[in-house]
Amino acid sequence: MDVVAREMLEGLPWELLYADDLVLMANSEEELRDNIRIHNNDNLENGGLDIVNGLTLEKKVDKFGYLGDMLNADCGVDSAVFARIGQAWEKFREMSSILTNKKVSLKLKGKVYGSCVRSCLVYGGKTWAMKATHEVKLERTEMRMIRWICWVSLREKN
Structure with a gap:
């Protein structure tokens, strides 16, 4: 053994x-x-x-960045997940003139979001050994962005 x-x-x-x-x-x-x-x-x-x-x-060092990915000394993925979330929000802000514009169709917003923002959020994710808490953080981030695109508040109910 x-x-x-x-x-x-x-x-x-x-x-x-x-x-x-x-x-x-x-x-x-x-x-x-x-x-x-x-x-x-x-x-x-x-x-x-x-x-x-x-x-x-x-x-x-406890963590270091290399080629767009963050590596932890303890082989965890906390830094990578937080870095990806931050980079996805940066990309969201760059694309906000399209993503938050009420005159742009949801179909086009969905394509822009999927190709630019979501791909940035999950880039390298297949190599991460994620915990449930990491998945929750990524899902919450994505849902917050989608609500923002659709002009839907958390307070609104169906």
């Missing part, structure tokens, strides 16, 4: 490949240096990837 667990700690989420970049995460500086050394050896043997060894660790 220890062998299986050890293999699970290698690779994702401890290593993340983005385009031509590689992000390595570790619990200590020594472990990180070992990972760099392993990747250098593996990639030199396979003939190609050059990993620069000029790493200086300045401080431990």
Whole structure:
């Protein structure tokens, strides 16, 4: 069982490949240096990837942003969900001249919302290990935006 667990700690989420970049995460500086050394050896043997060894660790961070995604040190998705919600609201504000205009049809508003705002809200969501609270936050955000588009208040009843 220890062998299986050890293999699970290698690779994702401890290593993340983005385009031509590689992000390595570790619990200590020594472990990180070992990972760099392993990747250098593996990639030199396979003939190609050059990993620069000029790493200086300045401080431990709880979260960091990379290519539009937020990563937590504890491998949670809180930062990613909050970042996506904020970015979706930014996009909503950019598109508000269409989305909140009473002269624009709901059909067109729906297409604009789906392609611009909702896609921004859920981007990368398939890779998140979401909890129920994260899903609720995303659903509430989406429903608030849709109510705003339709000019419907929470106080209004059917």
